Amino acid sequence: MEIGWEMEKTIRELREYFKTGKTRSVIWRKNQLRAILDLVHDNENAMFDALYQDLGKHPVEAYRDEIGGVEKSANNSLSCVEKWMVPKKSNIPLLFFPAKGEVLSEPLGVVLIFSSWNFPIMLALDPLIGAISAGNVVVIKPSDQAPKCSNFLANIIPQYLDSNAVKVIEGGTNVCEQLLLQKWDKIFFTGSPRVASIVMTAAAKNLTPVTLELGGKCPAILDHLSNPSDFKLAVKRIVGGKWGPCSGQACIGIDYVLVEEKFSSTLIELLKKIISKFYGDNPIESKVISRIVNKQNFERLCNLLKDPLVAACIVHGGSVDEENMFIEPTILLDPPLDAEIMMEEIFGPLLPVITLNKIQESIEFINSRPKPLAIYAFTKDETFKRKIQSETSSGSVIFNDTLVQFLCDTLPFGGVGQSGFGRYHGKYSFDTFSHEKAIMHRNLCLEIEPRYPPWNNFKLEFIRKAYRFNYFGLFLQMLGFNKYN
Known part of the structure; x- marks a missing residue:
């Protein structure tokens, strides 16, 4: 009961911090990405040691498969995040003239990341890079099957990252169960299909979107x-x-x-x-x-x-x-x-x-x-x-x-099917932890009267042609806008 209460408090604090809008700032996002790079550079030997104790990984393997990958990913996001944040212009069909459209990537909110034991550093920090780049607040649940790496992340992350926005919660099965009882805006899970089905079942209760990175033969x-x-x-x-x-x-x-x-x-x-x-x-x-x-x-x-x-x-x-x-x-x-x-x-x-x-x-x-x-x-x-x-x-x-x-x-x-669904890495990580919000700008200078009742055959024919052929030029010609014909 006490664990659940503490989690609710933590998530409530994260949600309140997200509402301040601080994490949406490009300055905040870049500062956190630089902090991850500092974390990696300052603690390379500590990560080597934790990976060796948990899995017997040689330092070269540890750097190739985990530490170097995190550094590469953080550098890539740091150099690209400002570009990723810029709203994308969208071509609006002539039917909607005069109008313009754009797609704005906005953060989802409070994100839960379950990492896996086989690459305990990479599979915790790489999704975190995507979540931060997109402007979210995050809870990381490291795998208890890699206890040294889990303890390292829990102790070191608060020293580098914004502790109001990024939390690490350690524990075993009971902690995972309590986490899944909470309401999240996104769950990112790396692990087995058996556990993934449990995650999806829990997420469905709150209609929480999930990304599942699984395996397969x-x-x-x-x-x-x-x-x-x-x-x-x-x-x-x-x-x-x-x-x-x-x-x-x-x-x-x-x-x-x-x-x-x-x-x-x-x-x-x-x-x-x-x-x-x-x-x-x-x-x-x-x-x-x-x-x-x-x-x-x-x-x-x-x-x-x-x-x-x-x-x-x-x-x-x-x-x-x-x-x-x-x-x-x-x-x-x-x-x-x-x-x-x-x-x-x-x-x-x-x-x-x-x-x-x-x-x-x-x-x-x-x-x-x-x-x-x-x-x-x-x-x-x-x-x-x-x-x-x-x-x-x-x-x-x-x-x-x-x-x-x-x-x-x-x-x-x-993956696909039993090997999972959703995608990440680079810009795909940013997209995974973002909602693409459609925005349309119109003005009040021109109206299409056939969209309104009372209905008649002319309006039916106009709407039919508009839908079938985007035949808005006909209407503009009727109004004297011959250059649009």
Whole structure:
């Protein structure tokens, strides 16, 4: 009861502060974005330490996937926010002459951001950058499964950002439940589809708009690449896209690879060589690959391998270290398609390789499953590229690389279907946390009398032509405005 009362008080204070209009100012928005940059620059080592303690991330991985991404995003918004705020002129049809129109982006109000544990810094601060750029007040709920990062954010954000406008609330399931009982103007959630359905149900009670950044089984399609160097580079990028981000614990990470059967042995041998090059012969000693986040997820992944039919498909790796919650990069060849490892998102360092007779069958294979967040396709066949684009549905399609779409501010990032909905990054983040308000300016110098009763056939004909053909010139001609005919 006490938690709920405190939350209500916090949200009430945020709403009152929003009503002052201070957050709408471009000066306020830019000051907060600069403050985020200062936070990142001043506390880089503290973030490295928190990410290592929570997830075992190496500083290079931590900077590449989180800290550097936040810095890039904040700099981009800082340089663009003033331009984004300018009302956009809208062409008004001649039917409404004399008039002019514009679209004004205004902040939604009080925003709730649920971040995820696998990228606990990036997935808290990147949406925050969009919410602040749009002029909102914000509550951030970091994941309690990354406690060091959660505590870092709770302690450091008030030291840099306007504490009247940005709050961090820590806690577990009971805190999340209490937050969802409150009234919000927007909820931004990153996490699993199971929890997302709970968020949507709660949001529906207040008709609160939501953005859901979820996951899904992201496939990699490996077409025949005749040039050995191209093939090697493609496999190198597949290894990076599978085990590089948080040991496979990433919504955009590769979940499985589709390849023609005749190339599967070559693929697997090259995967083994590159894994060894990246992580050494004993990856747990390399200290460059993240660990599994907690015991629950460690046991879930181990259980996937305990299925005898799945275990029989292991062609590389498979060893586990329970004490350190580490699972070796593992490759499986053609596990049963109805096994849990092929039905649920893996979210870990296990990579199934699925063989096909013809690579074109990959389209049907992907379409037989829920829509993925991303499809990675390695091919030089332009016809095949077009078929993938037009005949599949996913949050994004990336040709001949992996993961890079997440760092591109000029492209929208988001899912479709089971992989989520809504989009963000760059200007798309600004739009996600804004309402585009339509504004029309008219004057009192000219009136269209056929819009008013009493009705007659002439008025019916006039309105019919106006709607069908935007035939306003006829009326203006009748009034002597021949230049508009």
